[in-house]
Amino acid sequence: MKVTEIRNKIIEKGLKVTPQRIAILEAIIKLNNHPTAENILDYIRDNHPNIATATVYKVLDALASNKLIKKVKTERDVMRYDAVMESHHHLYCSESDRIEDYKDNELNELLEKYFETKGIPDFQIEDIKLQIIGKFMTNR
Amino acid sequence: MKVTEIRNKIIEKGLKVTPQRIAILEAIIKLNNHPTAENILDYIRDNHPNIATATVYKVLDALASNKLIKKVKTERDVMRYDAVMESHHHLYCSESDRIEDYKDNELNELLEKYFETKGIPDFQIEDIKLQIIGKFMTNR
DNA sequence: TTGTTATATGATAATAATTCTCCTTTGAAA
DNA sequence: TTTCAAAGGAGAATTATTATCATATAACAA
Numbered sequence: 001m002k003v004t005e006i007r008n009k010i011i012e013k014g015l016k017v018t019p020q021r022i023a024i025l026e027a028i029i030k031l032n033n034h035p036t037a038e039n040i041l042d043y044i045r046d047n048h049p050n051i052a053t054a055t056v057y058k059v060l061d062a063l064a065s066n067k068l069i070k071k072v073k074t075e076r077d078v079m080r081y082d083a084v085m086e087s088h089h090h091l092y093c094s095e096s097d098r099i100e101d102y103k104d105n106e107l108n109e110l111l112e113k114y115f116e117t118k119g120i121p122d123f124q125i126e127d128i129k130l131q132i133i134g135k136f137m138t139n140r
Numbered sequence: 141m142k143v144t145e146i147r148n149k150i151i152e153k154g155l156k157v158t159p160q161r162i163a164i165l166e167a168i169i170k171l172n173n174h175p176t177a178e179n180i181l182d183y184i185r186d187n188h189p190n191i192a193t194a195t196v197y198k199v200l201d202a203l204a205s206n207k208l209i210k211k212v213k214t215e216r217d218v219m220r221y222d223a224v225m226e227s228h229h230h231l232y233c234s235e236s237d238r239i240e241d242y243k244d245n246e247l248n249e250l251l252e253k254y255f256e257t258k259g260i261p262d263f264q265i266e267d268i269k270l271q272i273i274g275k276f277m278t279n280r
Numbered sequence: 281t282t283g284t285t286a287t288a289t290g291a292t293a294a295t296a297a298t299t300c301t302c303c304t305t306t307g308a309a310a
Numbered sequence: 311t312t313t314c315a316a317a318g319g320a321g322a323a324t325t326a327t328t329a330t331c332a333t334a335t336a337a338c339a340a
Contacts, residue, residue, distance in 0.1 A: 015316095016306085016307055016308075016315095016316065016317065017307075017308090018306080018307070018316095018317065020317080020318070021317090036297095037298080038297090050318095050319080051318085051319085052318065052319045052321090053297095053298090053319095053320095053321095054299075054300085054319070054320080055317080055318050055319065057297090057298060057299070058299090058317075058318075059317090059318090062317090073213055073214065073215055073217070074213070077217060077219070077296090077297075077326085078296095078297070079217070079297080079298085091263055094266055102260065107254065110250070114247065114250060118246075120231065120242065120272070122276060122277040122278045123231055123272075123274055123275070123276055123277060124274045124275045124277060125272055125273075125274040126234055126273050126275070127272075127273045127274070128270055128271070128272050128273070129270070129273070130268055130269070130270055131268070131270075132260070132263075132265055132268050133265075133266050133267045133268070133269070134263055134264045134265040134266040134267070135263070135264045136263055137262040137263060137264060138262045155287095156287065156288070156335085156336050156337070157336075157337090158287095158288065158289080158335080158336070160288080160289070161288090176326095177326080177327080178326090190289095190290080192289065192290040192292090193290095193291095193326095193327090194289080194290070194291080194292085194327090194328075194329085195288080195289050195290065197326090197328070198328090199288090199289095201328095202288090217297085217325090217326075218325095218326070219327085
């Protein structure tokens with residue numbers, strides 16, 4: 001993803017384009033491993049040695065509330081961030097902090113069809129996310 | 141659930157039975173709304189005015205690691221606790237903090253069958269939890 | 281019942297991620 | 311270039327949770 005594309009994403013949302021915002025969004029996209037705020041800070045400190053911690057959080061909030069990134073919460077209590085905005089599920093390692101995206105349209109259709117006919121009493125479904133817990137058979 | 145039953149649950153796990161543990165486990169069962177540590181404290185303070193906050197957390201940890209309760213993590217960052225130990229899913233209100241259990245064996249079987257045949261490359265599934273986000277059509 | 285000991289509790293300090301405050305800087309529209 | 315709302319920086323504050331450690335108590339045995 002080129003910087004121009006990232007700039008455009010930010011402009012499309014009516015946000016001001018700042019070096020910090022570009023760096024942070026770029027970091028989340030490049031890292032592609034659901035980084036924490038700290039991971040992001042470490043990554044961008046090379047090129048932005050003066051960025052403030054609070055700025056990172058503020059930018060992450062701004063990006064998340066403008067749907068440029070998603071917040072991902074885990075069992076342990078650090079927020080993690082994801083730049084993949086298509087609806088998708090997550091694979092959680094039961095032994096480490098590793099999290100991977102899991103996209104499966106066949107599954108989405110299956111679930112959609114299932115709940116369409118069955119439904120849930122007194123509940124209007126907006127989104128379904130699977131947390132698939134287990135063990136990765138490969139190291140990343 | 142009678143106190144004797146709660147005592148037995150604790151004894152079965154080889155834990156010492158203390159008034160604090162009974163009160164906390166009882167509170168989670170009675171409240172039945174995935175309370176936070178604070179909710180639990182408020183609830184039991186009537187009968188246990190001197191219980192320490194740290195004790196509540198320690199008891200919650202002890203109960204969770206002995207599989208008498210489950211920790212439930214939400215988008216906001218307070219841990220919540222659940223005494224329903226059968227594998228089940230959760231309905232999350234997109235507008236409030238309400239969380240309800242969702243049990244559906246038909247769905248579990250469907251998912252099991254789906255992943256049994258399809259599988260996930262390089263991943264060994266241990267458990268699948270659905271986060272179903274939407275709106276409740278009733279107030280509790 | 282009493283004594284013993286490992287374990288649990290209570291009080292309070294510490295921690296760590298995140299948020300707030302407030303002042304300065306900057307992007308972008310005119 | 312000017313203007314000014316919005317964004318960033320620095321560091322204090324907040325808040326849920328954990329750690330520490332002295333005291334109390336459950337469970338077991340005598």
